[in-house]
Amino acid sequence: MDNAVEINKYSYMDKYQKKVNFLTPEDNIPKLVSKVRVFNEENKVKYINLIDEKILTIYLNSQEVLTALTVCDYPEYLAVGFMYNQNIISSKAEIKEVEFNQELSAVVVRTSKETLFEAQNVKRIKTSGCAMGTVFGDMFNKIKPIPKQNFKKYAINDIRNLVKEIIGLPSLYMEAGAIHGSVLCERDQILVYMEDVGRHNAIDKISGWIVLEEIDPTDKILYTTGRLTSEMVLKAISMGVPILVSRSGFTKSAVHLARKFNLSMIGRFKGKRFLCVSGFERILL
Amino acid sequence: MDNAVEINKYSYMDKYQKKVNFLTPEDNIPKLVSKVRVFNEENKVKYINLIDEKILTIYLNSQEVLTALTVCDYPEYLAVGFMYNQNIISSKAEIKEVEFNQELSAVVVRTSKETLFEAQNVKRIKTSGCAMGTVFGDMFNKIKPIPKQNFKKYAINDIRNLVKEIIGLPSLYMEAGAIHGSVLCERDQILVYMEDVGRHNAIDKISGWIVLEEIDPTDKILYTTGRLTSEMVLKAISMGVPILVSRSGFTKSAVHLARKFNLSMIGRFKGKRFLCVSGFERILL
Structure with a gap:
């Protein structure tokens, strides 16, 4: 063998005819979204876009x-x-x-x-x-602690710009809602943007991409729309990505795990505001 | 035996020294929420409330x-x-x-x-x-289809008032965020309000309450803060609750299941607005 x-x-x-290092949901939208007939509060028919599981x-x-x-x-x-x-x-x-x-x-x-x-x-x-x-x-x-040494810091402004760019990209969320996204970035570049009905699926797909495409995770940053629970933090640490950012909040267990395994974790990232719970040394204000 | x-x-x-037919997260807040030290965007220390998993x-x-x-x-x-x-x-x-x-x-x-x-x-x-x-x-x-007959309709205004009351109740969400809630109601009364890190846990706890306290689910209404995915819809149908309401959106699969099993499903319920995808006959506008 x-x-x-x-x-x-x-x-x-x-297979997916994508340029290596830039994979976004855009091309899949027509395949994954379809119209469904509903009634609104005025008893009027509306057609809304929904995703299929x-x-x-x-x-x-x-x-x-x-x-x-x-x-x-x-x-x-x-x-x-x-x-x-x-x-x-x-x-x-x-x-x-x-x-x-x-x-x-x-x-x-x-x-x-x-x-x-x-x-x-x-x-x-x-x-x-x-x-x-x-x-x-x-x-x-x-899971092993993420190394602290030899890391080129991320400027907070670059992270802000990344989040802004992510929000602006065509996505299943924009088309149909009821979906979570995870995005892997390197410096000011979006590499992969995955979406799925569960937060864990979106992050697992990024992990699979890292493994199968043999990507070095140690200088990357992972953004997710979902809440930072212990499950999500364990996945990020398992993947070896040193910085995890979310627009949502966190649980205490997630904070505890991030600190224990040297993950830099930033939550409630909205506009200019955020809260950093661990690994501030990888971020440049 | x-x-x-x-x-x-x-x-x-x-055991929990609660009045039967009114169980809310209020008394558990001091037990489940604690302060965690974080940094904000100005590099200032803040103490925020978080829940533990x-x-x-x-x-x-x-x-x-x-x-x-x-x-x-x-x-x-x-x-x-x-x-x-x-x-x-x-x-x-x-x-x-x-x-x-x-x-x-x-x-x-x-x-x-x-x-x-x-x-x-x-x-x-x-x-x-x-x-x-x-x-x-x-x-x-x-799972079996929910019967269509012999159902006393719910007035949409009563549902609106319920949602308003739920949002105003002291909750883990209000204290710490990063948590989902499910609430079982009968007519204009809140019976049980459960919260958990996963939407599915919150709804399963309500199901356990129905089973162990021998509650008739057939005239009840279930509200959830989470998205209406197929998993959530299957749980509601399995519990035999005829009306499922959420402030969030739905997937196409969830809509398909709700229609197939005669569940009345209303999503994106915010203020005066909502979208009803199935079982409109149980609702009075």
């Missing part, structure tokens, strides 16, 4: 790992990113191929060797444990 | 069912409501006892007989299936 050749199958940026089953080899509700625009990135963030796979090198079957609405991540997740799952089953709980344990085992 | 006596253990309204493991007898991130104010309602909405248990009569262990942060729902979920899970394990996927299947098997 020549992994190097097989790995080429994941040039999804080719699809049920996607994610497999690791022959093992079912998750059933996700997703807009299903990038199932391969979602599957790989979810597994990477849950510490089920740890690098692109482990992956033999990723196959999306639209008819079955299933995506299969195939590895060259059996993973620890599959081996442990057999054991878990015997002790009548459940994947969900153990997966949390696995996540905590994986 | 005298079930009638055992069942008395679930008078959680007694706890990891709660939910067991059905000896089987681990879910690890939830929750504010953990009503773990018994959350566990029972989650299981009811996922069709793991179908009535209070099946439940022998519900035990919350604070030290282990675990809640155990014990049944008199082994449930179908436990029996099937053994089978699932053998076929290397996963709980998540199958649980979706189980949910779809359970």
